[in-house]
Amino acid sequence: MIRTVIFDMDGVLVDTEPLHHDAFFRHFAELGIPMSDAEYATFLGSSTRNVYQLLKAQFDLPQDVEALINRKREHFAKSFDASADLDLLPGARELILDLHRAGVPLQLASSASKETIARVFTRFGLYPYFDNLVSGEDFPRSKPDPAIFLHAAQLAGIAPAECLVIEDSANGVTAAKAAGMYCIGYKSEHSEGQDLHHADQVVSHLGQLSAAGILALA
Template identity: 55%
Template sequence: MIQTVIFDMDGVIVDTEPVHHYAYHEHFKQLNIEISPEMYSSFTGNSTKNIFQRLKDEFNLAEDVETLVNTKRNLFNDAFDSKEDLYLLDGVEDLIKDLHQNGMQLVLASSSAKVTINRIFNRFKLHQYFTHIVSGEDFPKSKPHPAIFQHAAMISNTSVENCIVIEDSTNGVLAAKAAGIYCIGYDSFHSKMQDYSKADEVITNFNELNYIRIRQINPS
């Protein structure tokens, strides 16, 4: 019986990708490096720290990873604060409220930094619905490594057999499955170049999910 729903954030709860895209590419210009669309899409689900570690190795960047991360984060924060047309994705707030009102435990497991998660949760008043928030910055390896989801299940005091994950990225789906957790892939028009073939099921709209539907999922 499903007791805990673990949500990814970017691309599942809110579409911050345009803001991230702007911040990353402004930073790439500053660093004078060119990133192909294929390489950029492979970053989805990775922590900023691990992305810049990869770029530092690939392009032999002089700056240390922490400096690179902070520069990009500042660009993101400036763009985020000035962006008025930022909304929760269609249907996700209704789903969150439905699950919460019916006693389902909700946990966030996002590759984003805590400061970014809190910025979004404060803006949309989401803290009240989630018992735990897990940030990818606390783990040495990003999705598709399963550590973030294993930890989310552990702190929720729920066995992986009684959890589900909602993810929009290839790396997130692979991480959920590596953790032994039933995974719903969210394939929206915001998703780009992502593979959901390993997901247990795929939805294209949150109106396909509700408390009763999720409660009936049998991961075995």
């Protein structure tokens, strides 16, 4: 029986990935780091902190990790505030409202920073619908490590086996399954190149999901 739904944010609720991509690549150019789109794709689902920890070690960067993170966030903040057409992904608000009306508690477990989560939740008025917001910046390892999902379940007071996760990245799906949770892979146009075959179910539009359908899962 499913008693709570845990949402990822980027690529599930809102597509801020192009803004992150732009911010990262502007910063990579400043740092003189060569980066292909294929290499960048391996970072999807990881926290910004973990990305820069890896890059600092790989390229022997003189800046400390905090300085690297802050510079990337400066780029992202400018892009976010300037983006007039940024909106929730199709079906996201409808699914949130449907689950809320059905009395299903909602959690967020995102690799995004607390600052980015706050920007998204403030802009789209999502705070009233979620019980807990968990940021990947509070964990030493990113997805596919299951810690972020296990912590969300603990905050909700619900056993992992009774949690359902909606994820759009291979790392996220792996983390959800490692946590012992039911996982729906969201294979949208924004998740190209992500292998979601290990999810329990894969949808191409959030409109394919409903509170009734989720609660009917064994």
